Amino acid sequence: MKKIDFHIHTIQTVYDTPFTFALNVLERYVFEASLDAIAVTNHNIFDRDQFATITAAVNAVTFPGIEVTLDCGHLLIIADDAHLELFEEQARKVNERITKRENSITIDELNEIFDNLAEYLVIPHYEKKPAIKGSTLESIKQYVSCGEVDSPKKFIRSIKGSAGVTPVLFSDVRICEELASLPTRQTFVDCGDLTLGALKTCLSDKRKVFLSEKGGNSFFQVFNNGQMLSTGLNILLGERSTGKTFTLDRINELHEHVKYIKQFSLVQQDEASYEREFSRNLQRTRSQYIEEYLSGLKVVLNDVMNVDLRADEQEVEKYVSSLLESAEEAQRSDAFSNTALFGESLFPVRDDKVLSDLISSVRQMIENVEYREIIDKYVDIHSLKQLAVELIELLWAKKLENKKKQLVNGLINDIKESLKRKTSAVQVQDVDLYQVMLNKKKIAKFSAIVKLLQENATISEESIQGFRIIATKAPFSGAGELKDTSGVKTAFRDAFKEYEDPYAYLQALLANDELTPSELYKLFVKITYRIVNRDGFEVSGGERSEFRLLQEIKDAQNYDILLIDEPESSFDNIFLRSDVNQIIREISETMPVVVVTHNSTVGASIGADYLLYARKTIEGDEVVYRLFSGHPTDLVLHSIGGMTISNHDITLNSLEAGADTYDYRRHRYEAIKDRK
Amino acid sequence: MIIGDIDMKLLKIENNQGYFLAANEEFTSIDKITKEDLLRLVDITLTQEVEFDEYDSKSVANQAHQVLYKNIYEKLKGLKERKKEFTDECERLYLQEYEKYRE
Numbered sequence: 001m002k003k004i005d006f007h008i009h010t011i012q013t014v015y016d017t018p019f020t021f022a023l024n025v026l027e028r029y030v031f032e033a034s035l036d037a038i039a040v041t042n043h044n045i046f047d048r049d050q051f052a053t054i055t056a057a058v059n060a061v062t063f064p065g066i067e068v069t070l071d072c073g074h075l076l077i078i079a080d081d082a083h084l085e086l087f088e089e090q091a092r093k094v095n096e097r098i099t100k101r102e103n104s105i106t107i108d109e110l111n112e113i114f115d116n117l118a119e120y121l122v123i124p125h126y127e128k129k130p131a132i133k134g135s136t137l138e139s140i141k142q143y144v145s146c147g148e149v150d151s152p153k154k155f156i157r158s159i160k161g162s163a164g165v166t167p168v169l170f171s172d173v174r175i176c177e178e179l180a181s182l183p184t185r186q187t188f189v190d191c192g193d194l195t196l197g198a199l200k201t202c203l204s205d206k207r208k209v210f211l212s213e214k215g216g217n218s219f220f221q222v223f224n225n226g227q228m229l230s231t232g233l234n235i236l237l238g239e240r241s242t243g244k245t246f247t248l249d250r251i252n253e254l255h256e257h258v259k260y261i262k263q264f265s266l267v268q269q270d271e272a273s274y275e276r277e278f279s280r281n282l283q284r285t286r287s288q289y290i291e292e293y294l295s296g297l298k299v300v301l302n303d304v305m306n307v308d309l310r311a312d313e314q315e316v317e318k319y320v321s322s323l324l325e326s327a328e329e330a331q332r333s334d335a336f337s338n339t340a341l342f343g344e345s346l347f348p349v350r351d352d353k354v355l356s357d358l359i360s361s362v363r364q365m366i367e368n369v370e371y372r373e374i375i376d377k378y379v380d381i382h383s384l385k386q387l388a389v390e391l392i393e394l395l396w397a398k399k400l401e402n403k404k405k406q407l408v409n410g411l412i413n414d415i416k417e418s419l420k421r422k423t424s425a426v427q428v429q430d431v432d433l434y435q436v437m438l439n440k441k442k443i444a445k446f447s448a449i450v451k452l453l454q455e456n457a458t459i460s461e462e463s464i465q466g467f468r469i470i471a472t473k474a475p476f477s478g479a480g481e482l483k484d485t486s487g488v489k490t491a492f493r494d495a496f497k498e499y500e501d502p503y504a505y506l507q508a509l510l511a512n513d514e515l516t517p518s519e520l521y522k523l524f525v526k527i528t529y530r531i532v533n534r535d536g537f538e539v540s541g542g543e544r545s546e547f548r549l550l551q552e553i554k555d556a557q558n559y560d561i562l563l564i565d566e567p568e569s570s571f572d573n574i575f576l577r578s579d580v581n582q583i584i585r586e587i588s589e590t591m592p593v594v595v596v597t598h599n600s601t602v603g604a605s606i607g608a609d610y611l612l613y614a615r616k617t618i619e620g621d622e623v624v625y626r627l628f629s630g631h632p633t634d635l636v637l638h639s640i641g642g643m644t645i646s647n648h649d650i651t652l653n654s655l656e657a658g659a660d661t662y663d664y665r666r667h668r669y670e671a672i673k674d675r676k
Numbered sequence: 677m678i679i680g681d682i683d684m685k686l687l688k689i690e691n692n693q694g695y696f697l698a699a700n701e702e703f704t705s706i707d708k709i710t711k712e713d714l715l716r717l718v719d720i721t722l723t724q725e726v727e728f729d730e731y732d733s734k735s736v737a738n739q740a741h742q743v744l745y746k747n748i749y750e751k752l753k754g755l756k757e758r759k760k761e762f763t764d765e766c767e768r769l770y771l772q773e774y775e776k777y778r779e
């Protein structure tokens with residue numbers, strides 16, 4: 001088995017945070033991690049002299065490489081060191097094209113530069129940002145041996161999947177003196193000779209790559225001292241102050257995308273502030289639902305915001321007064337004001353929305369695949385097509401008519417303007433009465449919708465892990481609630497006075513410059529959530545914590561590793577056994593989980609894949625923290641330094657307060673059993 | 677107001693003068709029309725069966741009445757022709773959203 005890391009940076013480029021390469025650190029890394037082969041892969045650059053220095057210094061097979069910035073993601077190209085000159089020339093061409101961060105090259109340019117990619121080891125970013133995906137990945141698939149991922153979770157997922165390329169996990173490290181800790185991300189490959197050809201063959205075979213040397217893909221390296229963790233469920237035991245939390249903190253530091261549920265983080269503190277935070281959290285996680293629920297109102301509001309009833313009224317007034325005035329002056333008309341066009345009104349030009357909607361409905365009936373059979377049972381598709389054609393032709397005719405009317409309207413306007421300049425007669429101000437009436441109807445409908453929305457009602461009930469989340473709607477009861485919902489620091493008192501009249505209220509909100517019009521839809525109805533327990537009662541403080549723990553664990557699915565520090569801190573055993581254990585077990589099937597616990601319900605009943613024990617000893621003047629690990633059924637656990645410890649002893653000490661206490665307790669339980 | 681099958685008359689010409697149907701259901705001289713009257717007439721035109729005496733410059737002697745009657749007559753006549761369109765459009769107005777929140 002060979003251990004490799006083919007993604008190492010040794011030159012600072014525009015893509016890196018500043019660092020200065022330190023050869024001694026690379027030597028140490030190769031030595032301590034026992035690497036058999038490495039590749040130097042800097043962003044769009046290959047320095048042959050530096051490569052020679054590295055090759056001479058490190059005790060591992062070293063391949064020349066480059067990380068190319070494509071327009072669709074990043075790609076590692078690793079070459080055979082026998083063709084250094086050619087590779088240097090090709091890398092130079094890449095470098096010439098990418099001088100700034102925003103530059104990139106296309107797949108075609110890549111093919112042109114490297115001539116025959118089949119001669120290289122090509123590794124795209126696969127489950128790692130910026131990833132090469134979809135059709136682009138498909139277009140270079142023939143050259144790709146494996147794809148880079150950035151966590152053991154993604155590695156396992158890719159290995160298990162029947163489709164997709166072989167995953168590889170590399171460090172992507174910037175080698176420098178300031179490196180806080182040596183990397184832990186490498187890949188083991190079942191390969192004999194470390195030639196580029198042999199590696200290409202092995203890396204393209206999912207059965208030949210592993211996360212660990214001996215444990216296959218059931219383990220991965222968590223610390224650079226070689227400490228392994230199960231890719232499933234790990235339990236970390238230990239007495240107080242032996243470095244358990246410190247261990248979790250380190251895992252959190254060294255790995256990316258970690259979900260870390262800290263000790264007591266879910267425990268109820270101050271009731272009032274906790275409740276506020278709890279509802280805020282709930283509101284946040286449900287915001288998508290609120291968005292969806294209010295989407296209808298949003299559509300209506302977007303339209304209604306453009307309606308100005310007062311302006312409409314003013315226009316009608318202008319029309320009537322100018323008409324009356326013009327009538328009064330009718331006697332004094334002259335040649336100009338006597339022309340028919342002087343008093344001519346414009347053609348109403350409006351898009352026929354009803355017709356457009358009708359056409360799309362008919363089209364939907366023609367094109368629908370899912371319900372084809374039912375549609376065909378009642379309507380003949382041929383007739384539908386004829387209907388569509390006729391409606392579309394009508395729409396065209398109407399559009400053409402509108403175009404003509406627009407043209408004529410333009411002409412009338414011009415002529416009226418010219419006539420107006422020559423006469424003192426009053427010209428009647430035109431008004432689109434159809435639109436005025438339609439606007440009134442719009443506001444009436446809008447008000448009816450808002451009133452419906454403001455009625456008290458339950459709008460959804462959702463069950464989550466035994467709890468029920470109930471969403472209710474109600475009118476806002478005051479300006480303060482509006483302020484909370486809007487999240488904007490502005491006064492709502494005046495607007496709220498109009499709350500009963502949706503249109504007047506909307507105008508008041510629109511008049512407030514502090515508010516974003518596109519966000520106003522949130523201010524018409526109050527949507528609140530409450531959680532009830534299995535029995536339908538309001539949740540207690542403890543139940544709230546339980547709910548949050550379950551939610552947090554569920555949320556871990558979006559991360560690559562889950563760490564939980566003493567979940568028992570605030571929960572009773574029944575809850576831990578029935579809910580927490582089950583959900584942790586389930587999640588550990590898809591990602592590594594580490595649980596620190598003192599609780600036998602969690603520690604002994606959860607069915608861990610791997611057991612770790614933290615111990616603090618004083619050796620000389622020094623405090624030494626040490627981890628022992630092994631399978632839960634092993635008699636002894638081992639430390640990295642070769643020390644051993646009895647599994648039975650530490651398990652009883654950690655979970656049962658020692659063998660004596662356990663025996664005593666067991667006897668007590670037996671004594672009270674069946675004493676009737 | 678519909679009496680039997682007879683459409684409601686909103687504008688009429690009598691004694692060479694133009695009249696409109698006011699809110700008190702009396703015919704009033706067209707030169708007394710206000711914007712409220714006009715909006716009421718528009719609303720009736722778009723929602724009920726209505727008719728108007730056709731405009732003819734010869735039948736209206738007063739020039740002021742000619743201007744008023746002709747203008748308003750043409751406006752209302754145009755709206756009457758679009759009554760179906762208006763009804764359709766109003767019925768479909770935010771219908772989907774209304775149904776969604778009515779459930």
